[in-house]
Amino acid sequence: MKIGIVTDSTADIPAALVIKYKIEVVPALLVIDGKSLIDGEGITREEFYTRMPSFKVPATTAAPSAGSFMERYEKLSNAGAEKILSIHASSKLSGIFNAARLAAESFGERVQVVDSEQLSLGCGFQVLAAAEAISRGAVIEEITRLIKGIQGRIRLIAVLDTLEYLRRSGRVSWAKARIGGALNLKPLIELTHGRVENLGAVRTTRLANIRLLEMAHEMGTIERLAVLHTNAETRARKFLKEFNPILPEKPLLLNVTTAIGAHLGPNGVGFAVVRK
Structure with a gap:
């Protein structure tokens, strides 16, 4: 059975x-500034993060239309895919899943929409595991079990430079209130x-780096x-060098997509x- 796979740009999967x-x-x-751009086009990630503090109006994001997903499902179906993941x-954080689910209704059981419950590579690792399983010839039931198993073993932890952008986003209830000098903390x-x-x-920042490294070492076998x-490559590379875990695959290092970094x-x- 030929299986197709679809995700969105917030999964941060390298090209x-x-x-x-x-x-x-x-x-x-x-x-x-009121102008809608496709994630990954019109402005580089580096330029976006550099300009971000100077935006007069905070940058925002939006989910793609259901029609955008329908186009991809049709493309894969026309190419012979009998099932699409x-x-x-x-x-809970984005309307992307609902747009995909709405689009999938026209395709019946051919399209299965999965909520990764994650962002960036927390989602991307699920997609990659599914893609690898497809390349091995796994059946759809095996792949969906694999995804669910991985979901429970994913940890995504970060330290931000400020609470301000998370508060502005309005998508995180505990971050909405501006409390004293909390925005100056990491x-x-x-x-x-x-x-x-x-x-x-x-x-x-020094204490933030130390704490992040401590938490990484608490992850066990990976x-x-x-x-x-988010435009902090020097710090990211230093963290990776100091963490230096033994891994079956080379670690990824990336500047997070603007649709998340906003x-x-x-x-x-x-x-x-x-985690293993």
């Missing part, structure tokens, strides 16, 4: 792997069960690792792991 596994990626939308960003967050949880905060940052702000660092 080389998208091409290798023939993954269809539907881009999210980025809105800057569509794996997307947490439904908040530690984790994405779990589809929601952003508060792990506390520290006062300096199967996959991605070091994530809600996090520049100078953040974090990691996504799949």
Whole structure:
């Protein structure tokens, strides 16, 4: 049985792997000064994070239309896919999953839409595991079980430079209130069960780096690792060098897509792991 796979740009899968596994990626939308851009086009990630503090109106994001997903499902169906797995960003944080689900209604049981309950490589690792299984000839039931198993072993933790952008996004209830000098702290967050949880905060970047490294060492044996940052590559590389875990695969290091970073702000660092 030929199985197709679809995700969205918030999964942060590197282009080389998208091409290798023939993954269809539907881009999210980025809105800057009232102008809507396709995630990944019109502005580089580096330029976006550099300019972000100077935006007069905070950048926002939007889900792609259901029609965008229908086009990808039709493309895969026309290419012979009998089943399609569509794996997307947490439904609790984005409208992307619902847009995909709405599009899938026209395709009946041919399209199965999965809520990854994650963002960035927390979602992307699920997509890659599914794509690898498809390349091995796995059946759809085996792949969906694999995805569910991986979901429970993913940890995505980050330290932000400020709480301000998360508060502005309005998507995280505990971050909405501006409380005294809290915005000057470096908040530690984790994405779990589809929601952003508060792990506390520290006062300096140095302490933030130390705490993040401590939490990474608490992960135990790791199967996959991605070091994530929002225009903080030097810090991200230093973290990776100091963490230096033994891994079956080379770790990924990437500047997080603007569709996620718009809600996090520049100078953040974090990691996504799949624990053994």
